[in-house]
Amino acid sequence: MSEHKDFLRTIVKEDLKSGKYKEVITRFPPEPNGFPHIGHAKSIAINFGIARDYQGRCNLRMDDTNPTTEDIKYVEALKDAVKWLGFEWDQDVRYTSDYFPELYEYAKQLVKMGKAYVDSVNEEEMRLLRGTITEAGTRSKYGERSVEENLDLLERMKKGEFKDGEHVLRAKIDMSAANMKMRDPILYRIKHAHHYRAGDEWAIYPLYDFGHCLSDYIEGVTHSICTLEFENNRDIYDWVLDTLELTPPRPYQHEFARLGINYTVMSKRKLLELVEGNYVNGWDDPRLPTIAGYRRRGYTPESILNFCDTIGVAKANSTVDVSQLEFCIRDDLNAKVPRVMCVLNPLKVTITNYEGSENLIASYYPEDVPKEGTREIPFSSTIYIDREDFSENPPKDYFRLTPQQNVRLKHAYIITCKEVIKDNNGNIVEIKAEYNPDSKSGEDRSGIKVKSAIQWVDAKSAKKVEVRVYDRLYKNEMPEGIEDLNPDSLKIMTDAYIEPAVITQRPDERFQFEREGYFYADPIDYTNEKPVFNKIVGLKDSWAKKTDVKPARGQRSSVEKKPQVDGEVVPMSLEEKALFERYVQELKLNDMVADILARDEKLSSFYEATLFVYNSPVAIANMVANEVARELKDKEVNELKFSATQIAELVKLIDEDTISTKIAKQVFEEMVKDGGNPVEIVQAKGLVQISNPVEINPIIDAVIAQNPDNVAKFKAGNTKLLGFFVGQVLKATGGKANPQVVNELVAKKLQ
Numbered sequence: 204m205s206e207h208k209d210f211l212r213t214i215v216k217e218d219l220k221s222g223k224y225k226e227v228i229t230r231f232p233p234e235p236n237g238f239p240h241i242g243h244a245k246s247i248a249i250n251f252g253i254a255r256d257y258q259g260r261c262n263l264r265m266d267d268t269n270p271t272t273e274d275i276k277y278v279e280a281l282k283d284a285v286k287w288l289g290f291e292w293d294q295d296v297r298y299t300s301d302y303f304p305e306l307y308e309y310a311k312q313l314v315k316m317g318k319a320y321v322d323s324v325n326e327e328e329m330r331l332l333r334g335t336i337t338e339a340g341t342r343s344k345y346g347e348r349s350v351e352e353n354l355d356l357l358e359r360m361k362k363g364e365f366k367d368g369e370h371v372l373r374a375k376i377d378m379s380a381a382n383m384k385m386r387d388p389i390l391y392r393i394k395h396a397h398h399y400r401a402g403d404e405w406a407i408y409p410l411y412d413f414g415h416c417l418s419d420y421i422e423g424v425t426h427s428i429c430t431l432e433f434e435n436n437r438d439i440y441d442w443v444l445d446t447l448e449l450t451p452p453r454p455y456q457h458e459f460a461r462l463g464i465n466y467t468v469m470s471k472r473k474l475l476e477l478v479e480g481n482y483v484n485g486w487d488d489p490r491l492p493t494i495a496g497y498r499r500r501g502y503t504p505e506s507i508l509n510f511c512d513t514i515g516v517a518k519a520n521s522t523v524d525v526s527q528l529e530f531c532i533r534d535d536l537n538a539k540v541p542r543v544m545c546v547l548n549p550l551k552v553t554i555t556n557y558e559g560s561e562n563l564i565a566s567y568y569p570e571d572v573p574k575e576g577t578r579e580i581p582f583s584s585t586i587y588i589d590r591e592d593f594s595e596n597p598p599k600d601y602f603r604l605t606p607q608q609n610v611r612l613k614h615a616y617i618i619t620c621k622e623v624i625k626d627n628n629g630n631i632v633e634i635k636a637e638y639n640p641d642s643k644s645g646e647d648r649s650g651i652k653v654k655s656a657i658q659w660v661d662a663k664s665a666k667k668v669e670v671r672v673y674d675r676l677y678k679n680e681m682p683e684g685i686e687d688l689n690p691d692s693l694k695i696m697t698d699a700y701i702e703p704a705v706i707t708q709r710p711d712e713r714f715q716f717e718r719e720g721y722f723y724a725d726p727i728d729y730t731n732e733k734p735v736f737n738k739i740v741g742l743k744d745s746w747a748k749k750t751d752v753k754p755a756r757g758q759r760s761s762v763e764k765k766p767q768v769d770g771e772v773v774p775m776s777l778e779e780k781a782l783f784e785r786y787v788q789e790l791k792l793n794d795m796v797a798d799i800l801a802r803d804e805k806l807s808s809f810y811e812a813t814l815f816v817y818n819s820p821v822a823i824a825n826m827v828a829n830e831v832a833r834e835l836k837d838k839e840v841n842e843l844k845f846s847a848t849q850i851a852e853l854v855k856l857i858d859e860d861t862i863s864t865k866i867a868k869q870v871f872e873e874m875v876k877d878g879g880n881p882v883e884i885v886q887a888k889g890l891v892q893i894s895n896p897v898e899i900n901p902i903i904d905a906v907i908a909q910n911p912d913n914v915a916k917f918k919a920g921n922t923k924l925l926g927f928f929v930g931q932v933l934k935a936t937g938g939k940a941n942p943q944v945v946n947e948l949v950a951k952k953l954q
């Protein structure tokens with residue numbers, strides 16, 4: 204258990220220690236309106252993880268209060284995801300819909316207390332009466348209704364006597380509250396719709412703000428952990444529970460930052476669009492960030508949990524680099540899976556001086572994987588190699604087979620190209636080669652030096668397989684919609700050949716295809732007659748080189764720099780390894796950052812020095828592995844204009860939410876150029892971050908007022924314009940506004 208891991212665990216630990224609760228009870232409360240994605244995995248890992256670490260319990264609750272979008276198939280997908288990640292919920296799955304009768308009683312109680320009323324103004328009027336951030340709202344005249352009248356109307360709403368939208372039940376709180384959410388929030392609305400579970404019994408449905416806190420209370424939840432966008436709802440959460448004067452103990456809400464990953468869309472609405480528009484093949488398409496998709500692709504639950512763990516739990520939203528997730532799966536499989544040979548793009552090679560056939564024996568595992576197992580690899584005069592492993596006009600540093608250059612066939616012999624055979628169009632169709640009988644792997648007496656070993660298969664005994672090669676679904680780092688899809692995200696190789704043991708022995712379900720990457724036997728389409736493999740991930744981060752975008756956070760360039768030999772990462776020295784382990788285990792750095800620091804002495808010393816001044820291991824590590832690393836690439840520490848102490852101060856400003864990470868980069872650039880103290884730079888340039896809606900909202904209003912055409916376009920469905928509005932607002936604040944907050948406020952205003 205990692206006790207000091209995050210602020211949520213700190214809260215839980217203190218609450219148990221102080222005796223506030225006897226036992227910790229958390230819940231994972233998805234709405235069953237789509238398949239769960241990696242963001243949900245993070246929430247699952249947090250809620251179930253905390254319950255496990257503190258011997259408590261975690262409920263799985265379907266937050267099913269919206270009859271029009273929910274479905275039993277999503278309930279099943281959610282249950283599958285939690286189980287597959289290795290967690291167990293307490294008792295049966297819970298459903299908010301099961302609490303409808305109880306919630307209704309609580310609503311009546313509020314009415315009786317004079318704390319809730321039935322309002323009957325239309326939507327437009329309600330909006331006008333709510334006021335603005337700078338002006339108080341006014342309660343509608345229906346706020347004066349008597350308790351009896353309210354009870355009667357509520358009962359008739361429930362029975363279905365009114366049309367949708369005719370009345371709502373509202374809490375009677377404060378129409379001039381600074382937090383707009385507290386201006387008499389709606390508790391119930393009329394909806395004549397069939398509920399997938401509750402049937403047609405109810406004509407009214409509770410809203411999130413009413414149903415959620417009470418469901419938590421009903422279940423005895425202690426810590427109601429949710430994402431940051433609910434920060435402003437916390438006041439209602441507390442108001443409902445306090446006003447009803449419920450018997451203690453009661454739950455409290457705590458927020459953490461939502462997970463976002465670049466090159467990925469995560470909202471269920473957008474995922475639904477991809478599935479329903481057939482842009483992908485169902486919810487479990489291996490290119491989707493759904494748990495079902497990762498599972499079908501071949502990701503392991505361990506790798507996903509490890510990813511959630513290494514990115515940590517933060518209080519400020521940020522976007523995680525997708526290569527970090529890829530790193531985690533690679534890291535997991537590297538230590539586990541058999542290595543086999545598969546040729547994706549076959550090119551025939553005839554070995555003219557070889558006669559007969561033989562079986563070569565080779566281990567499935569490299570030496571550093573503590574597993575045993577060997578197989579026989581048939582060899583004869585006709586083999587396939589990959590087309591990419593032969594070149595007539597090789598570029599510089601091409602280490603594979605050419606008319607002038609020998610190559611080793613992995614686990615077998617060294618061959619020499621003797622003749623290149625082409626068809627009428629000039630395409631190479633076959634290579635005639637000779638092998639060296641003295642060069643057999645393991646007993647090589649040939650004295651011939653080669654620069655690389657390539658995969659191959661014996662033509663006669665190899666099995667034809669289908670290989671589905673997946674790439675990122677989006678070509679843009681911050682995808683908005685369909686227009687950003689990567690047209691090459693799926694390549695199906697129908698003419699691939701694999702060595703026979705993989706099919707006949709089936710030593711595992713996941714494999715490393717030598718020099719190609721990690722692959723998974725498709726759990727649905729695979730048959731012995733027609734084996735199908737999914738590419739899980741490549742051997743290294745090849746994407747960084749493919750796109751010409753500048754590495755966003757320095758990390759990718761560092762990965763590229765990492766010494767590689769033939770696709771395998773160079774092992775660390777003992778000292779580096781010890782550092783790496785300390786960074787990961789003790790300081791909780793993610794593997795990738797730990798790797799960057801541990802392998803570079805200058806960086807690790809700088810890191811330790813900074814840590815000595817200010818103890819914030821993860822945040823400092825990110826700064827050192829990215830920003831500082833860039834400066835130290837071709838400088839020595841004593842040539843820098845800034846010191847470890849100053850970097851510590853800079854990180855502290857981020858930790859305290861005084862500046863955003865984006866502004867921190869700007870401050871860092873100043874420090875690089877002219878030296879100087881970060882606190883002074885922030886003050887001198889007035890860079891303090893603005894997160895308060897009260898300050899931001901008027902600016903949004905102004906931007907909206909100045910751009911009526913774009914507002915109209917947005918309302919007509921051009922949602923891409925959201926980015927435009929956010930951009931304008933950020934610009935108006937000189938980049939000082941908290942982008943996440945602006946995003947949320949703008950989205951709300953434009954609704």
Ligand code: ATP
Nearest residue numbers: 232233234242243245246429430461462469470471
């Ligand atoms: P989406 O907006 O992607 O459709 P949601 O928030 O509507 O997601 P819910 O089913 O309401 O999805 O979420 C269930 C739980 O999972 C909530 O507690 C929510 O805070 C959490 N959750 C959803 N998305 C993320 C994310 N990206 N990162 C962390 N937690 C998330």
Ligand code: MG
Nearest residue numbers: 233234236471
């Ligand atoms: Mg939601």
